[in-house]
Amino acid sequence: MKFSDDTDRSSLLLPVHNSTDQTIPSDRTVRLLDTTLRDGEQAPGVSLSPDQKVEIARALERAGVAAIEAGSACTGAGERQAISRVTDLELDARVTSFCRGLEGDVDLALECDVDGVHIVVPSSDRHVEEKVGTSREDNLETTAELVEYAKAHDLWVEVIGEDGSRADLDYLEQLAETSLDAGAERFCFADTVGHTGPERTHEAVSRLAAYGPVSAHTHDDLGLGVTNALAAVAAGADLVHCTVNGLGERAGNVALEEVAIALSHVYDVDTLELEELYDLAQIVSRATGVQLPPNKAVIGENAFTHESGIHTDGTLKDDKMYEPYAPETVGRERRLALGKHTGRAGVAATLEEHGVDAEPDEIAEIATRVTELGDRGRRVTDADLLAVAEDVTGDDRERVVELLDLTATSGGAVPTASIRLEVDGEERVASGTGSGPVDAAVSAVREALGSAADAELESYHVDAVTGGTDAVVTVEVTMMRNDRSVTVARSEADITRASVEAMVDALDRLLATDEKPLAPADD
Ligand SMILES: CC(=O)SCCNC(=O)CCNC(=O)[C@H](O)C(C)(C)COP(=O)(O)OP(=O)(O)OC[C@H]1O[C@@H](n2cnc3c(N)ncnc32)[C@H](O)[C@@H]1OP(=O)(O)O
Ligand SMILES: CC(C)C(=O)C(=O)O
Secondary structure: OOOOOOOOHHHOOOOOOOOHHHOOOOOOOOEEEEOOOOOHHHOOOOOOOHHHHHHHHHHHHHHOOOEEEEEEHHHOHHHHHHHHHHHHOOOOOEEEEEEEOOHHHHHHHHHOOOOEEEEEEEOOHHHHHHHOOOOHHHHHHHHHHHHHHHHHOOOEEEEEEEOHHHOOHHHHHHHHHHHHHOOOOEEEEEEOOOOOOHHHHHHHHHHHHOOOOEEEEEEOOOOOHHHHHHHHHHOOOOEEEEEHHHOOOOOOEOEHHHHHHHHHHHHOOOOOOHHHHHHHHHHHHHHHOOOOOOOOOOOOOOOOEEOOHHHHHHHHHOOOOOOOOOHHHHOOOOEEOEOOOOOHHHHHHHHHHOOOOOOHHHHHHHHHHHHHHHHOOOOEOHHHHHHHHHHHHOOOOOOOEEEEEEEEEOOOOOOEEEEEEEEOOEEEEEEEEOOOHHHHHHHHHHHHHHHHHOOEEEEEEEEEOOOOOOOOEEEEEEEEEOOEEEEEEEEEOOHHHHHHHHHHHHHHHHHHOOOOOOOOOOO
């Protein structure tokens, strides 16, 4: 068990479909094969450099996946170099390559020194006849020959019957039997186009498992990726192919983090070091440029964030009230957000975090005003709340840091910016350079503040509020100092100004509570 809780799992264990033998007992051994570096990379627009593959492979190893499909050696020299970089890491996880049903593909995989190969052969008539242009009989024969070839080269072999969910099940069984008889370690049931449901998956995998070890490769085109993966496991599959953040062809593959948490939470079956999942998700998101959807299970920004008053109040009374499991389980933290649905409990808790005292009637008034701000379609930030609170309580405060002037230039060799700030009543001027004007302006701010600018930039988001090149952009930054974080949003047509104003306001809020916040800039 990676987490202990008081979940009564018997209440979660509904049979996959009306039969009690179709559940997953907690003593089942299930392992996960990650194919982010192969199927995940097949997502349109995604291409990972060798360094990025290495970084992701290391993170997958920390998470404890059993196998990493590092790519398709047949794709080209660059891909082979990337796969070789992963095999060079000598990870505990088995490192494999995709191969078509071609001897040449196996040879290319061998060049990368992989531990194993997935020999992918057609299994539905559409794939056998129309795509590869062979026959069922010849396909069985070449599959057996290829498995023997790969085994003769000491490779671990998994045969994947591509489009298995649309194949004639009798033929799929023959393909599995032929593969395993020829020496393959396992056969994989592939729902290549994500078109099937749990019943068909269960039936197919049960039949295939009678011949030997079975894996499952499910896609999410119908939103059934996890359901089908679990149905496959219930039917006897002991290796599940997944990708981080569910990246992959079309609607993607089944998400690694979703399979891992579902097996753990519902069935008490351990597969991974769950607390590594969020870090892994962020590494993959940064490398691929595919943002994490806010409402995604486990890894989405909102997965452990509570805005509505009833939920916030309930969560503050008992943190399990509106969460299936603790966020720390998957390496995350709980957050309270402010908005249209905020109630008094959420306001009081957030004010307390910022060290602001308010009477119950003032908290009620602040909550009403926060709802009104939210009514205007806006996300309400910490800075908004603190401004409302100051207005309601009449507690005026002196600004610690204020932006007086900003100039930024880009387009030349080195983007530069100069800044004029008022800091504790004294004017400070500084300049900076950076990768772009925003970066240059931010280094100028840090230069002007000296050691007081030790706050970390936790997140930085830009949204275009209107379309066109004259769009107003909203920049939202979250900055953290001494375990306290503040979120500020600013909307401007000028992205550099919006970024600097948001950052300066956040620093101002963070520094305001310090006894003696600011040393001279040259300290
Ligand atoms: C469901 C999946 O995810 S399958 C994996 C998808 N992955 C990829 O496509 C990897 C990236 N692809 C590539 O780098 C290239 O497509 C290559 C190197 C594999 C092939 O490139 P090309 O030689 O230019 O072929 P092209 O991409 O046009 O067509 C694919 C060929 O593979 C053949 N093929 C497809 N699947 C199989 C298979 N399981 N076994 C044997 N041959 C196959 C096709 O029949 C076609 O051959 P043909 O040209 O003789 O008709
Ligand atoms: C190569 C196979 C496993 C695949 O990606 C699929 O069937 O979706």
